[in-house]
Every structure is written in C-alpha cells, then in structure tokens.
Amino acid sequence: MGSSPAPLSVLDLSPVVTGQTAADALRNTIDLARQTERLGYRRYWLAEHHLVPGVAASSPAVLAASVLAATETLRVGSGAVLLGSYPPLVVAEQFGTLAQLHPGRVDLGVGRAGVIRAAELISKLSAPNPDSPAARDRIVDGLLIPARPKVKIETSGLVERFLAQQRLVGDRGEAAADYGRDVREILAFFAGDYRESDDTDFHAVQAEGVDLEVWVLGSSRGASSAAAGSLGLPFGANYHVSPTSVIDAVAGYRDAFVPSARLAKPYVAVSADVVVAEDEAKARELASGYGQWVLSVRSGLGAIEFPSPAEAAEFEWTDELREAVSDRTRTQFVGTPEQVGGQLATLRDATRADELVVTTITHEHADRVRSYELLAKSWANLNH
Numbered sequence: 001m002g003s004s005p006a007p008l009s010v011l012d013l014s015p016v017v018t019g020q021t022a023a024d025a026l027r028n029t030i031d032l033a034r035q036t037e038r039l040g041y042r043r044y045w046l047a048e049h050h051l052v053p054g055v056a057a058s059s060p061a062v063l064a065a066s067v068l069a070a071t072e073t074l075r076v077g078s079g080a081v082l083l084g085s086y087p088p089l090v091v092a093e094q095f096g097t098l099a100q101l102h103p104g105r106v107d108l109g110v111g112r113a114g115v116i117r118a119a120e121l122i123s124k125l126s127a128p129n130p131d132s133p134a135a136r137d138r139i140v141d142g143l144l145i146p147a148r149p150k151v152k153i154e155t156s157g158l159v160e161r162f163l164a165q166q167r168l169v170g171d172r173g174e175a176a177a178d179y180g181r182d183v184r185e186i187l188a189f190f191a192g193d194y195r196e197s198d199d200t201d202f203h204a205v206q207a208e209g210v211d212l213e214v215w216v217l218g219s220s221r222g223a224s225s226a227a228a229g230s231l232g233l234p235f236g237a238n239y240h241v242s243p244t245s246v247i248d249a250v251a252g253y254r255d256a257f258v259p260s261a262r263l264a265k266p267y268v269a270v271s272a273d274v275v276v277a278e279d280e281a282k283a284r285e286l287a288s289g290y291g292q293w294v295l296s297v298r299s300g301l302g303a304i305e306f307p308s309p310a311e312a313a314e315f316e317w318t319d320e321l322r323e324a325v326s327d328r329t330r331t332q333f334v335g336t337p338e339q340v341g342g343q344l345a346t347l348r349d350a351t352r353a354d355e356l357v358v359t360t361i362t363h364e365h366a367d368r369v370r371s372y373e374l375l376a377k378s379w380a381n382l383n384h
Helices: 022-039 060-070 088-101 118-124 158-169 179-191 223-230 243-256 280-286 290-298 309-313 319-329 337-351 365-382
Strands: 008-012 043-046 075-078 106-111 138-140 143-145 212-218 235-238 268-276 333-335 355-359
Touching: 008 022, 008 365, 022 043, 022 060, 022 365, 043 060, 043 106, 043 355, 060 075, 060 088, 075 088, 075 212, 088 106, 088 179, 088 212, 106 179, 143 243, 143 337, 179 212, 179 223, 212 223, 223 235, 223 243, 235 243, 243 268, 243 319, 243 337, 268 280, 268 337, 268 365, 280 333, 280 365, 290 319, 333 337, 337 355, 337 365
Parallel strands: 008 043, 008 355, 043 075, 075 106, 106 212, 212 235, 235 268, 268 333, 268 355
Antiparallel strands: 138 143
C-alpha cells in the first residue's frame, strides 16, 4: 500500500463540552456528519461509552439511524458496538434493520469488551515490565510508538465501581468469553444460516442478506485481530487509544488473515486523534484540554466534559500527571493542515493502512468542523 492515497473517515464520540448539554452534543453530531459528507469523508463511525459526563454517544445503532436519515451518501456505523454487553442476535437485528432501510451505507464495527473489568483496568494502568518493548519509546518508519505510561492511580473503591458499572450496562460475563464465536454468530444471522448445536435453525429476517460491512475493531494483538483475520473481515486498529500496541495489532491481523467471500485481502483502517487550525499556535490552544480529558478517563471515573482552553490553562499539572497521559498527548496530531497531513501520511505508511479514521474534539463545534475541513483539503492536495 505504501504511499498510495488512503481515504479519510470520522470517529465521533458526540463529546459533551463544558457549558453545553448532551442534547447539544447530539445535535452537533448530526451537523458534523452532514459537513463531513460534504467534505468527502468516507465513513462516519459512532462510539459507545456509558456513564460518563463527557460523552453522549452511548447507543451507536440509535444514533446511526439519525445520522443516516440526515445524510445521503456517507457510510454510517459503529466504532464500536461492545459485544460484552449484547447478545449477537440483538446486534445483527439492530444493524440489519438499519441496512434494510439504508442498503450499502451501514457499517457494523464490533469491539471485544463491554466494560473493562476492574482487574484488567488496574493492570493496564500499572507500569509495564521494564524489560518489555512497551516500556520504551520506539520509532517505526518515522512513527512514534510510545512507551506505555507509568501510571499510579488510587484504586480504592475502583473495583466496586466497575462491578456496578458492568451490572448497569448489562455485562454478559462468561457468555462473552469467546469473542470469535460471537462474531461468527453475527455473520451467520446475516447469512441466514445460523444453527444451534442440535442443528435447530433460527432466522432474523431483518438481518438476512443485507448489504452492509462488518468490521472488527481492536487495540492489540489478540482476540480481536485474530477474529478479524481468521474470518476475513476488515480490521480497525486504534492508534488514538492505544498507540503503544498499534503496530503489533495490525501485524497480528495480517498474520491471521484468511481470504473470505467478504474480503480477498487484508484491509486496515487506523485511527488518529487530530486537531487542525490555520496556524500551529491556534491548533495547540484548541487541543489544550485533551490531556486533562485523557487523565479523567484514566482515573477510572470516565471522561469529563471537555474543557475550554481557558479552563485547561487553569489546570495544575505535575510531572507525574503529565507522564500518566504522555503516550496520548505525544501521539495526538496537532498543527497546521500541512503538518497534520504529513503526520497522517507517516501513520498510513508505518501501519500500511488502507484508510485513516480521524477523531477530533474541540470545545467549540465550529472549530471542530473547521479542523475537518482544513484536513480534507490538505489531504486531497497531499495525495493529488
């Protein structure tokens, strides 16, 4: 794939910013979808997050229905539906319904976990083994692969909080342990050949034979990349969430890939967090709340309402707090259209991505729209 053009797509969390409401965030999502469709972005993916004040996107299927109705050509889908919380049948029925009404425009992106289990969370936020490659920064074909940060968090009460969150969201527990099986069941409902172990067949008529794309999204080499590869599905790798493991995740997918009727060769989309403005100083001002926002996520309490630049300037950082989010802040692409375009080209080449998925959060909606507009023009010029 190398230096060939890669289309740009959008991942939207429907961010709630200080001074606004969830309703404002959802209306902004509809507007941004219309704007990015006009600008030529290929897809518009909607995230799933629960019980956090700074994110309004909690039901990708419901929100996708509104975005599909408000647009005409844009592919719309989930980034991602979290299978730890939903039976495969329900997911197939929901997105089959969307695809019946909007054929050829629906993407079903699935993720492995429902709610990160408390023990896993604490493990992920602990310092890596000093002998592990994840303990050191690496540069791969010009792309920064940062060390996993050495994070110290107060875990008192965290386990209890996450157990309660799992219950409220509807965690499937051991039923969700076999991720590959869940994805295969979804595909079987779409194909119309689902069978129980006793050979009893069931049919979800609203899902059968629909024209949609099924994606697997993942952050590391493991169950997600293996499922995507072995089932011959496209794979979405998260540089914006897990930059430390993106290269391994993509390699795991390519190693596991088996051609299928859906996909003859591997297809990879890689995400990036981006803020673009006319000059670098302005872009950095717009992005100044990002570190504080990431820190709130890593506290285990969930994303705060995204702060304004003025509010971000008042936050008191320590060296330890900066270290806790350094992998994310150093891999956010912030700058002029030319600067960010060049960084995205490096990401594309280092990962051999076929497509790039851009997520942007700024306090003012107009600045977010402008960021996507500037990037689209720069990327078109860069790949002309």
